[in-house]
Amino acid sequence: xxxxxxxxxxxxxxxxxxxxxxxxxxxxxxxxEEVPFPDDPRRRYxxxxxxxxxxxxxxLEYYSQTVRLARERRIIxxxxxxx
Amino acid sequence: xxxxxxRFPRYSKLLYLYPVSYREQYGExxxxxxxxxxxxxxxxxxxxxxxxxxxxxxxxxxQQVTYTGEAMAxxxxxxxxxxxxxxxxxxxxxFLFIILNGxxxxxxxxxxxxxxxxxxxxxxxxPSLAVLFNLVSWLRWVQSRRRETKKGTVAxxxxxxxxxxxxxxxVMGVGILGIVFFHDSVHCITGNPIRELHxxxxxxxxxxxx
Numbered sequence: 001x002x003x004x005x006x007x008x009x010x011x012x013x014x015x016x017x018x019x020x021x022x023x024x025x026x027x028x029x030x031x032x033e034e035v036p037f038p039d040d041p042r043r044r045y046x047x048x049x050x051x052x053x054x055x056x057x058x059x060l061e062y063y064s065q066t067v068r069l070a071r072e073r074r075i076i077x078x079x080x081x082x083x
Numbered sequence: 084x085x086x087x088x089x090r091f092p093r094y095s096k097l098l099y100l101y102p103v104s105y106r107e108q109y110g111e112x113x114x115x116x117x118x119x120x121x122x123x124x125x126x127x128x129x130x131x132x133x134x135x136x137x138x139x140x141x142x143x144x145x146q147q148v149t150y151t152g153e154a155m156a157x158x159x160x161x162x163x164x165x166x167x168x169x170x171x172x173x174x175x176x177x178f179l180f181i182i183l184n185g186x187x188x189x190x191x192x193x194x195x196x197x198x199x200x201x202x203x204x205x206x207x208x209x210p211s212l213a214v215l216f217n218l219v220s221w222l223r224w225v226q227s228r229r230r231e232t233k234k235g236t237v238a239x240x241x242x243x244x245x246x247x248x249x250x251x252x253x254v255m256g257v258g259i260l261g262i263v264f265f266h267d268s269v270h271c272i273t274g275n276p277i278r279e280l281h282x283x284x285x286x287x288x289x290x291x292x293x
Binding site for chain 2: 002016018023042043044
């Protein structure tokens with residue numbers, strides 16, 4: 001949650017309810033899976049599944065194309081939105 | 084888990100507002116996350132509790148709506164949905180005529196829509212049918228749940244996620260009938276029990292005139 005708040009410049013501050021709602025949805029969509037981590041039984045760890053990596057890749061590709069198009073149309077400058 | 088419940092007795096009780104399966108799967112993790120947030124020296128306790136108090140009600144509503152939607156799509160019997168739709172059609176004239184009459188400035192009130200026999204149909208017969216169909220389907224659902232699960236009657240009655248359309252239609256139909264039977268201006272059509280009690284001769288006179 002700290003990472004998300006930091007990466008979004010403090011714009012996204014998740015609480016436990018929103019966080020686990022998102023985790024539940026991602027698991028239902030088979031985008032993440034729980035990873036066994038016996039060293040610390042109090043905590044659960046998750047990682048991206050293959051489908052999750054594929055989805056992430058296609059999303060990044062989509063954003064990359066959007067930024068490229070915006071740059072070509074001179075909506076944003078060359079220095080902005082480097083992907 | 085017990086330590087976390089001891090540390091956050093109120094928050095762990097509030098977790099009961101989440102759907103059961105969600106709470107069973109993520110309740111412990113949510114308590115652990117709260118503990119981690121409060122133990123983090125970089126975050127003030129006040130800001131953490133403010134964030135929790137904003138996040139909690141929204142996520143409870145979201146999960147309840149999500150699970151209700153999932154229950155409707157997967158485990159709600161088709162007869163509950165079908166009879167609820169039928170009930171909605173049966174009570175629709177009541178709302179339609181009342182709203183239209185308001186919009187048209189009492190024009191329907193002076194038309195055949197407000198003649199006694201027509202009134203009787205859309206004020207009494209149709210809502211009664213809606214109540215009847217949905218009450219029967221709800222009772223059928225309670226019976227089948229009793230057979231399928233070993234839950235007690237109270238637990239089955241509290242499981243409104245799988246039966247709420249039928250219950251909603253029963254409440255709506257009974258509400259309409261209640262309005263009709265206790266409305267002062269319709270006593271001569273339906274026999275308003277309060278008016279009859281207070282002034283039986285006037286009620287009888289009104290019924291005779293009709």
